[in-house]
Amino acid sequence: MEKRKTPVRGGLFFNNNSYSVCADTKADVTLIDMQTATIRAYPKIKAWFQTHSVWIVLTLTLTYALIFIVFAIWKYINFHYDALDLAIYNQVFWNTAHGKLFGLTIHPHSYLGDHIELTLLLFAPFYTIFQHPITLLIIQTLWIASAAIPLFWIAQKILNKLWALLFTAAYLANAFIHNINTFEFHMLPLALPLLFILYWAYEKKNFRIYLLAIILLIFTREDIALVTFFFGFLPLLEKKQKRWWLMPMILSALWFPIALKITTLASGYEQYKFAYYYGWLGTTPQAIIQTFFTEPTKVLSYVFQVGNTFFLITILLAFALLPLFKMKYLIPTIPILAQFLLLGKGSGSIILETHYLTLIIPWFFISIIHVVKEWQMQPKPSQMWPIKRWVLQKLRSEPSIAIPIIITIFIYTFFTMSPLPSAAQTFVREIRNPNPKKAIQDDLLKNIRPTDVVVSSYNTLTHLSSRNTVYSLHYLWTGKKQLSDEPYWINTPVDTLYYDSENFLEYYFHWKKNAGFENFFDQGDNRMRAFLSEQKLVPSTVIDDIIVFRRAENAQADEISVKNNKRSVEPQNIYTLYQNIPKMKKTVDRKLSDEITLLGWNRLNQAHRLPYKTISRSLIWRVEKTPENTPFLRLQVRNPKKQILYQKFYALGYGVLPPTEWKQGDIIATNYWFVIPENFIQSGNIVTINLENFESGTFTLDGLRSANITEMKTKPTGPAVPIARF
Template sequence: MPKAPRRAPVQPRPGPAASAPRAAPSRTTLAALAALIATYAVVYGVVAVVKYRYYLFIDIDLPIFVQATDQALRGSLFSSIRGMVWLGDHVSLVLFVLAPLYALFRHPLTLLLIQCVTLALGAWPVFALARRELQHDGLSLVCAALYLLYPALGYCNLFEFHPEALATTTLLATIGALAASRFVPMVVFAILSLACKEDVALPVGILGLMALLTGRSRRPGLTLIGLALGSLVLSFGVIRPALSSAAAEYGRMYGRWGAGPVQIAGHLLAHPFEAVRAFFDTPGDPGDAALKRAYWPQMLGPFLFLPLLSPGTLVVALPVLAEHFLSYRNEQHWMLFQYTALVTPVMAAAAVRGYATLVRRISGAPITAAVMARPGRARSAAFAIAGAALAASLLCNLLYGPLLRRGWLAVPQSSETRWPNAFDRTLRPYRDRMVARVPKTGGVVAAFEFLARLASRPETHSIHHIYTGYYTFSRQPYPVPTGVVAMLADIGDQRLADYVGPNTAVRLRQLMDQNRLRPADAAGDLLLLTREPADTVELVRVGAPPAAVPRRVVFDGQLAFTGSTMLDSATTAGGLLPIQTTWRRIARPDRYFVVQFVVRDAVGEPRFSLLRHLGYLLYPEAIWPADTTVRETYRMIVPNHLPPGAYSLGLRVLWWRTSDDYTVSKSDDPRLAGTKELVDLGRFTVTEPPHR
């Protein structure tokens, strides 16, 4: 039999932008690209440094990864902040890659600045992809600028530190290397991406699948799919089963869909339209539904909705979007957190390809370097689109961007402020003073804003676990830690109020008693407790003598205010105003009391107020002996922006039971009805501080 003719090898189908290889970018172009990257890195780096300096990182994520990286250098994988081996929480193997860099400067800012620089470098693969698609250096620089101006990128950058944020750049590099048929760089960047977090396998796998379906060489597509499957097996078949803990119960986020992966998959397959609806709506929760519907224009608008013209690229983000929108946590439905980290690179790549698609449709011809070099329909359309996209990006940044937002549009704001306000500046020296007084060794319990500074210790605990009695996102009880030599927290911080429960005070007392902690320093509700300090400061005294200015007002028939003493009649802006108030518990309380201090100027206008727990949460009224005078000493921090002059101080009592909705307590003094139950405590004078 005659031998069958040999088939020619399958060649990749040429894309619409295929053309002869272009010369390397000019030095001017590269300098412009470097300037864009450097500008972003410097601007966001400065903001990150300022945020850190003024204690504006107020979540648990940065401390977790600081401790994880630091402990990895010590040969340990345990995170006391998270309460488990951190690889059992999230498989972020990239921290082992970062550890040598972190070792050069063991400081939280190292991770924050690495994040800024890495995200800035994402402009390079965007530029390279745009240059391939658009065949024009100037327009490619515009695409790089659009990426750097992308609001979701900025919000992700400024919200703590997250290893998956680094995958934004490495995924872009993977997409670019795949488009350029550069196999080895594609594999390297794909592996780096997969090392950032376990769910990066989802976009990498879909990227490989799309490479196969679009007729590219099978080798890159199969390689990406193989790497993604290998990552999933390593994460969910080896590492997580070996190191996971009941301290992390992320499956609860999808409880609406089923009790486990099998039930969830079955529910989604049986009710596909319900799953699709979850991308735009949350039945019974109009607030979350509004967030979901706002997500799409906020993510697409800065790119002039160009990603919609490249659905084959957008589909790469589909499993990540499903991961977030099927969850009940509304934080995953905003663009203000790290949850856009794996969506942003897909949006940027889709925008570039959608841009090229639109130019081709308008011009009716392929894009080549020659076409883009001379005047014509393609060039004119490309420049018009570039101008419109830059205008759209600027408008979106003014409406809801992380740095330029003007407040013209009512949109959700990040839980972390970008820049210190006047009161943050007032608090900084007191925070610095107390951090410096924390013993150098031993376990520490601290509030969010202090955790990163103390995270290099093997035993650092977040106070919100003490408040709730449970691990983060878990029903596992959190034991009161021992071996603690200090507790540092702003007990009155309203950001901690969400974690206060009926047993919070009991657990705080257990922490104090088990570790022999006593008040060593206090400013406002900012407290430092250390183990048996040589000198203590008075917070609450049982059996105190009568106040200098006696006055009896009974609130809700349970709590009696019996007088006050203003220890100083003058203070400086930014200084402390010590005030003592005396109380009696006249009935067993069925609620929890808080007090509001209100500072009014000479004409009676409120200038400053604060809400705080009576007894600092450490000495709640429920444990006070009945019919005994209890004195609380409070050192109120006077904001440094308060102008010099005469002021009055008033006090209002409120109560709560099971939520953070406070109700004004009713007094037995009818004269207070006209002041909304505000009790006058006296007058004081504010002067300018000496350094002004």
């Protein structure tokens, strides 16, 4: 009896191991020939991938590592690591390498007061070889990349080598993994390979590696103990031997309270430092439990606020909702999701763009692996939910539609949420229009001695963190310790204060526009002036929006590169108060706002004679009345057609003496050495200034996962005045 041929969409028929075609018209023959050739070649292609799977995984992993190491180095040398964490870790590693275990001065306590991350000591010997922030960035990238290998092992055991290769590629191309890698440095991403190893050892029934993974995980950070504890429910549900679920639960339950006690004592706070985020629930465990039962509406309003809803929908859609079809493997994520959803101000995009998803992503991949396994096994429909049954049936019956949809989702997520597209755009833009600020900062940092006690702005804190004592200027500005109402002050004698007044704009959006934190901004300049006076710090070098303050006796020691030569820099004033109107090179006498009149300007001495084009101006103002809002100075370069080629905002008085401190009738000169990028210095171009008020803006992470002001909208308060023409 002749075997029946089973038709396949597109005119192809399978008959055991042979193929035949059925063409409706002659026009179909070429297409069918191509389809037939592809199908016949598939076993060979599959065999090649399976034979070379190990080399493919290693190649993908090393390619990923190379890309992100280069990206990290580029980001570092261009001063884009400005969110504090890399600076903190680098100082901790530097002090540890020099015998001060977990030593830290950026926060006024040992690093153990932030987190209990004992695995940090395992990496200290590697850091000792090359004591630099780049070392940490390379270590982090290699660890994140290495997680692809145990993921491959898991997928290979549960599925096959071909699927394992697909999951490896999906992991390395995942936008959230890229964000974890790009946003600063943390010890937490060490959990990525360890979590995969934990589950691989569980699947392989290798209890020794399983136990070692648990120990390394809970020592990586204190809250990982919550994940390993909840992981214990998985072998319990799968009815494994007691040791498989008892060991993670017992070790986690023992270590977690011990770790919290250690970090609380080390911080000097009355409770676990990061419990501050959950203060709305209560200040004690009893009060928190009581809130859940007595105020359920309040709890639900926090859990389901807009930011949290956005976070949940985004991360689930990014994985095509597939993890929901094997929710058993999401049990370890419960405590981490609870942390995010109970945050007082919601989670939103910050969690998606930083390292916080580290403890969630592995379980999403593991869950999807089991979804694929179930899809292949075709279990009885009665064993599934109706929605799950419908989705899996569609995946089986319409793979040519379902699979492209899933692939499209992954590609869309990459281009919308990965930092790589933004990095490529920024790289091209900076090649076309080089920012002179990088070269300026490189020059200024060379003059700060390794032994100096330094206070620094955000973007140079990382570069100055390889030293015994360094402080972050923003804590001095707020006058408060991190996550605390306790006062903050620096009593140690300071040699250098590096102040990028661009931070004043960031402070404005971070605190002035953030309800409840206005005092951080309003009183910050008073604290700044008091500190400068107490420490006897004076401006040593002023370039564009950067001021380097040094002790009065050392203020003439700075040197700036002038091509290949060096010359000393005289101390400079950043503002001057006059009793009467001084003589002026150019008289303007125009009101740039209702409160402030620009009387005119004088040229300043080019004391620093930099290899950059500077426009030095002493802008002389008369205060008609003290401004209620903080106006900012906008400088623009326009071409003869009045098109804006370049613009930049500056803080009036550099934020050290902002306009809100000016008194009615005051005559004030603010001194600037504006740096203009060379490609905008062309004959006929004109430089103008005007005052603007900020109407809106957000201090958040940009495409490079650096802290920056986005969505900024301003409103002019008066006319623009020319101050130079090329």
